[in-house]
Amino acid sequence: xxxxxxxxxxxxxxxxxxxxxxxxxxxxxxxxxxxxxxxxxxxxxxxxxxxxxxxxxxxxxxxxxxxxxxxxxxxxxxxxxxxxxxxxxxxxxxxxxxxxxxxxxxxxxxxxxxxxxxxxxxxxxxxxxxxxxxxxxxxxxxxxxxxxxxxxxxxxxxxxxxxxxxxxxxxxxxxxxxxxxxxxxxxxxxxxxxxxxxxxxxxxxxxxxxxxxxxxxxxxxxxxxxxxxxxxxxxxxxxxxxxxxxxxxxxxxxxxxxxxxxxxxxxxxxxxxxxxxxxxxxxxxxxxxxxxxxxxxxxxxxxxxxxxxxxxxxxxxxxxxxxxxxxxxxxxxxxxxxxxxxxxxxxxxxxxxxxxxxxxxxxxxxxxxxxxx
Numbered sequence: 001x002x003x004x005x006x007x008x009x010x011x012x013x014x015x016x017x018x019x020x021x022x023x024x025x026x027x028x029x030x031x032x033x034x035x036x037x038x039x040x041x042x043x044x045x046x047x048x049x050x051x052x053x054x055x056x057x058x059x060x061x062x063x064x065x066x067x068x069x070x071x072x073x074x075x076x077x078x079x080x081x082x083x084x085x086x087x088x089x090x091x092x093x094x095x096x097x098x099x100x101x102x103x104x105x106x107x108x109x110x111x112x113x114x115x116x117x118x119x120x121x122x123x124x125x126x127x128x129x130x131x132x133x134x135x136x137x138x139x140x141x142x143x144x145x146x147x148x149x150x151x152x153x154x155x156x157x158x159x160x161x162x163x164x165x166x167x168x169x170x171x172x173x174x175x176x177x178x179x180x181x182x183x184x185x186x187x188x189x190x191x192x193x194x195x196x197x198x199x200x201x202x203x204x205x206x207x208x209x210x211x212x213x214x215x216x217x218x219x220x221x222x223x224x225x226x227x228x229x230x231x232x233x234x235x236x237x238x239x240x241x242x243x244x245x246x247x248x249x250x251x252x253x254x255x256x257x258x259x260x261x262x263x264x265x266x267x268x269x270x271x272x273x274x275x276x277x278x279x280x281x282x283x284x285x286x287x288x289x290x291x292x293x294x295x296x297x298x299x300x301x302x303x304x305x306x307x308x309x310x311x312x313x314x315x316x317x318x319x320x321x322x323x324x325x326x327x328x329x330x331x332x333x334x335x336x337x338x339x340x341x342x343x344x345x346x347x348x349x350x351x352x353x354x355x356x357x358x359x360x361x362x363x364x365x366x367x368x369x370x371x372x373x
Contacts, residue, residue: 001031001032001069001070001325001326001328002031002032002034002067002068002069002070003018003026003031003032003033003034003068003069003070003072003321003325004033004034004035004064004065004067004068004070004071004072005017005018005023005033005034005035005036005039005055005064005071005072005073006036006039006061006064006065006071006073006081007036007037007038007039007061008039008073008074008075008303009061009078009080009081010075010078010299010300010303011282011283011284011300012282012283012284012300012303012304013074013075013300013303014042014043014303014304014306015042015043015074015075015300015302015303015306015309015310015313016039016040016042016043016045016074016306016310017039017071017072017073017074017092017093017314017317018033018035018040018050018055018072018314019040019043019045019310019311019314020040020045020049020050020052020053020055021053021314022314022315022317022318022321023035023050023053023054023055024053024054025318025322026318026321026322026325027053027054027055029322029325029326030326031322031325032056033050033053033054033055033056034055034056034057034058034063034064034067034068035047035050035055035056035057035058035064036057036058036059036060036061036063036064037057037058037059037060040310042306043306043307043309043310043311044306044307045310061081061084062084065081065084065085065086065089066084068089069089069090070089070090070091070092070321070324070325071089071090071091071092071093072092072093072317072321073091073092073093073094074093074094074300074303074310074313075093075094075300075303076093076094076095076096076100076103077091077093077103077106077107079102079106082106082110085106085107085110085112086110086111086112087110087111087112087347088111088112088113088347089110089112089113090112090113090115090324090328090329091107091112091113091114091115092115092117092317092321092324093116093117094116094117094118094132094270095107095114095116095117095118095344096116096118096243096270096271097116097243097344097345097352097355098243098244098245098271098272098352098354098355098358099245099246099269099270099271099272101359104345104350104355104359104361107344107345108345108348108349108350108361108364109348111347111348112345112347113329113343113345113346113347114343114344114345114346115324115329115333115339115342115343115344116243116342116344117129117313117317117342118243118270119242119243119341119342119344119352120320120338120339120341120342121338121341121342122338125177126177127316127320127338128313128316128317128320128342129177129239130177130316131309131312131313131315131316132302132309132312132313133176133177133178133181133239133267134177134178134181134312135301135302135305135308135309135312136178136181136267136301136302137177137178137179137180137181137182137185137235137237137267138181138182138184138185139301139302139304139305140178140182140185140235140237140265140267140296140301141159141170141182141185141186141189141233141235141265142185143263143265143286143296143298143301144159144170144233144235144263144265144296145159145189145233147263147287147294147296148168148232148233148261148262148263150261152287152294153261153287153289153294154261154262154263154294155232155259155260155261155262156261157232159186159189159190159191159232159233160189160190160191161190166192167189167190167191167192168191168192168232168233169191169192169193169194169230169231169232169233170182170183170186170191170192170193170194170231170232170233170234170235171193171194171195171196171227171228171231171233171234171235172186172193172194172195172196172234172235172237173196173219173224173234173235173236173237173238173249173250173274174195174196174197174219174235174236174237174238174239174268174274175195175196175197175199175202175203175206175216175237176197176202176237176238176239178235178237178239178267178268179195179197179235179237180195180206180209182195182235182237182267183195183206183210183214184210184214186214186233187210187211187213187214190213191213191233192213193210193213193214193215194214194215194216194217194227194231195210195214195215195216195217196216196217196218196219196223196224196227197216197218197219198218198219198220200218203216203217203218221249224249224250224254225253225254225257228250228254228255228257228258229254229257229258230259231258231262232259232262232263233262233263233264233265234250234258234262234263234264234265235265235267236249236250236264236265236266236267236268236269236273236274236275236278237267237268238268238274239268239271240271240354242341242352242353242354243271243344243352243354243355244271244354244357244358245271245272245354245358246268246271246272246273246274247274248273248274248275248276249274249275250264250274250275250276250277251275251276252276252277252290252291254275255275255277255290255291255292255293256291256292258291258292258293260292260293261292261293261294262292262293262294263293263294263295263296264293264294264295264296265296265297266278266295266296266297267301269281269297269298269299270299273297275295277290277291277293277295278295278297279297280297280298280299281295281296281297281298281299282298282299283298283300283303283304286298320336320338320339320342323335323336323339324339329343329346330371330372333368333372334372334373340368340372341368343368343371343372346366346368346371348364349364349365349366349371350364350365350366351365351366351367351368351371353365353367
């Protein structure tokens with residue numbers, strides 16, 4: 001199969017879909033790989049490295065999209081890329097359809113085949129989402145701590161405190177991979193940390209692995225309202241299964257109860273965000289203030305640490321990508337339940353029920369099992 005890797009065009013998106021190492025893996029599996037000129041430079045990978053791995057370097061994105069059967073990316077196609085998608089072309093990237101109706105409509109209209117990283121699912125978890133969740137979770141506390149600085153609009157509280165002055169309180173909403181990494185980072189800084197989740201089994205696990213300055217609690221509306229009020233940093237880390245939009249768990253009233261200059265980091269913004277006030281921001285303009293609270297809602301957080309993020313993501317995606325290239329999307333999904341769960345759009349049909357429900361698109365919905373036979 002002809003594999004293509006265009007340069008990412010989202011604001012300050014420095015990651016790239018393939019590393020030279022993963023390129024070599026595709027080539028050794030018998031596939032040809034085309035990489036757009038300069039696609040890997042911001043992640044630290046030169047064209048010469050891709051060429052040495054067996055890739056063909058093409059001059060522009062249009063050439064990559066036009067000549068390749070399978071496109072490997074990091075972020076969802078943007079409007080400028082919609083015209084480049086074509087029927088039966090396999091798109092392998094993050095999509096987060098439930099937060100983006102225009103993207104969903106464009107992919108359906110193109111009749112492309114979309115396999116979403118965030119939905120590929122093994123019994124033990126989400127293998128293609130986990131690496132970026134780990135990065136974003138750790139970043140959330142770094143960014144939250146930075147914007148607590150008075151010079152950056154924050155309250156001026158140092159997260160770890162100093163002798164004689166108490167540390168900040170960090171409230172993490174969601175105990176999955178993002179939340180766990182955020183809580184570990186915050187606890188490591190010396191902050192007072194509370195992490196909330198609805199799974200008793202997960203809370204038991206968190207109780208076993210977290211240090212004494214991190215307290216796992218059960219999440220419900222009353223608890224959220226109580227814990228947010230005296231928090232200096234709040235991290236939204238809730239993910240619903242099967243591509244559903246994030247629930248709006250944080251209200252304006254909650255935010256009004258916080259000290260002015262507190263910071264809210266919404267890592268769930270790719271799925272619409274967990275607060276009523278959330279809206280996507282960019283690395284160029286990462287924050288805004290609502291109800292006196294600094295909001296950091298960058299939709300491609302891991303792109304800031306591109307070398308680490310690209311390597312971690314490509315390590316995870318290559319194995320599944322090679323299976324798609326070896327067998328084609330249909331047979332690969334028939335042979336792999338994990339990949340079948342990632343199948344989101346198939347030649348004009350939407351196969352994710354949560355997205356069909358979010359946008360009332362039942363007229364174009366088809367159960368993936370029916371398509372896969």
